Amino acid sequence: MALSGEERERYGRKLLRLTGRVDAGKLINTTINQDLSQVLDHLPARFVDLLFIDPPYNLTKDFGAASFEETSPEEYASWVSSWLPRLLPILKPTASVYICSDWRSSGAIQSIVEKHFVIQNRITWEREKGRGAKRNWKNCSEDIWFCTVSKDFFFNADAVRLKRRVIAPYRDARGKPKDWDQTQNGDFRLTCPSNLWTDLTVPFWSMPENTDHPTQKPEKLLAKVILASSREGDFVFDPFLGSGTTSVVARKLGRLYCGIELDTEYCCLAEKRLAMAEFDNAIQGYSDGVFWERNSLAYQNGNKRSRNIATDQVPLCLREERNRYAK
Numbered sequence: 086m087a088l089s090g091e092e093r094e095r096y097g098r099k100l101l102r103l104t105g106r107v108d109a110g111k112l113i114n115t116t117i118n119q120d121l122s123q124v125l126d127h128l129p130a131r132f133v134d135l136l137f138i139d140p141p142y143n144l145t146k147d148f149g150a151a152s153f154e155e156t157s158p159e160e161y162a163s164w165v166s167s168w169l170p171r172l173l174p175i176l177k178p179t180a181s182v183y184i185c186s187d188w189r190s191s192g193a194i195q196s197i198v199e200k201h202f203v204i205q206n207r208i209t210w211e212r213e214k215g216r217g218a219k220r221n222w223k224n225c226s227e228d229i230w231f232c233t234v235s236k237d238f239f240f241n242a243d244a245v246r247l248k249r250r251v252i253a254p255y256r257d258a259r260g261k262p263k264d265w266d267q268t269q270n271g272d273f274r275l276t277c278p279s280n281l282w283t284d285l286t287v288p289f290w291s292m293p294e295n296t297d298h299p300t301q302k303p304e305k306l307l308a309k310v311i312l313a314s315s316r317e318g319d320f321v322f323d324p325f326l327g328s329g330t331t332s333v334v335a336r337k338l339g340r341l342y343c344g345i346e347l348d349t350e351y352c353c354l355a356e357k358r359l360a361m362a363e364f365d366n367a368i369q370g371y372s373d374g375v376f377w378e379r380n381s382l383a384y385q386n387g388n389k390r391s392r393n394i395a396t397d398q399v400p401l402c403l404r405e406e407r408n409r410y411a412k
């Protein structure tokens with residue numbers, strides 16, 4: 086997904102820039118195009134139910150307006166400490182917080198979050214893509230620290246179950262499937278969500294959600310986080326929004342959202358994705374209320390979440406994008 090000059094202008098006009106304190110109503114379903122450090126003091130208290138944080142990792146990376154230089158673990162920890170505690174006042178006492186990291190930054194993140202939150206778990210997800218190394222193990226996993234503000238929090242495990250093909254189809258004494266279902270499309274088991282996620286695919290060029298952002302998270306990853314840790318109508322907040330994945334998935338799943346991103350191009354991409362989400366709320370790998378293993382499209386009964394809106398109802402400016410990926 087790319088932007089034309091006209092789209093840059095149109096979506097650019099929608100972006101918010103805060104110059105003083107605002108109330109939560111002003112932030113509903115918006116993208117703030119500013120440096121996080123300039124915005125933090127203007128945010129209202131206690132409005133966030135779910136905070137998803139995907140900061141730059143401790144790697145040299147070009148994010149357009151916000152390039153990041155690799156530094157020592159101590160300096161990285163000190164950078165995280167310069168903004169993370171300032172996010173505490175915006176959280177409701179029942180809020181959940183997810184913070185992404187890779188193996189290099191995971192230790193620093195843990196040492197900081199354990200000072201401020203109740204750590205509930207560390208999720209590890211397989212990135213699948215990754216460069217092979219001659220003198221090291223290929224790096225293809227990342228961590229997400231799952232924390233809460235208090236011990237009183239919402240978690241819906243049923244909303245994030247994984248549908249797996251049954252490899253060993255055990256039957257009971259009467260010959261009935263044991264904990265699995267026999268269907269026309271094959272034999273499947275619904276499994277409880279674990280803290281090891283191996284069903285994700287990093288957005289690649291032929292996926293509708295793909296943009297030019299260098300570290301875009303998969304929509305399926307955000308769908309797991311949002312479905313497990315928020316209810317419909319809850320407020321989801323992302324202070325490092327990037328290409329907008331958190332807001333887009335929150336919108337598709339009926340949550341309120343707001344994100345902050347320094348780079349204007351990424352903000353406009355986020356707005357374009359949000360406009361597309363109005364007409365197509367499908368999330369690749371999530372359909373019929375369950376998550377599916379990778380490469381299982383052939384077994385899925387069609388994506389029931391897709392709004393299936395007739396092409397002539399989609400604004401002209403978004404039609405070309407939609408047609409490119411029409412199934």
Ligand SMILES: C[S@@+](CC[C@H](N)C(=O)[O-])C[C@H]1O[C@@H](n2cnc3c(N)ncnc32)[C@H](O)[C@@H]1O
Nearest residue numbers: 120121139148151301302325327328330346347
């Ligand atoms: C790891 S990326 C987030 C990717 C995002 N989760 C997605 O799916 O596209 C981090 C983002 O934070 C932005 N960023 C870095 N420093 C920032 C700051 N001080 N204020 C606001 N945004 C910042 C970068 O431009 C980058 O897009």
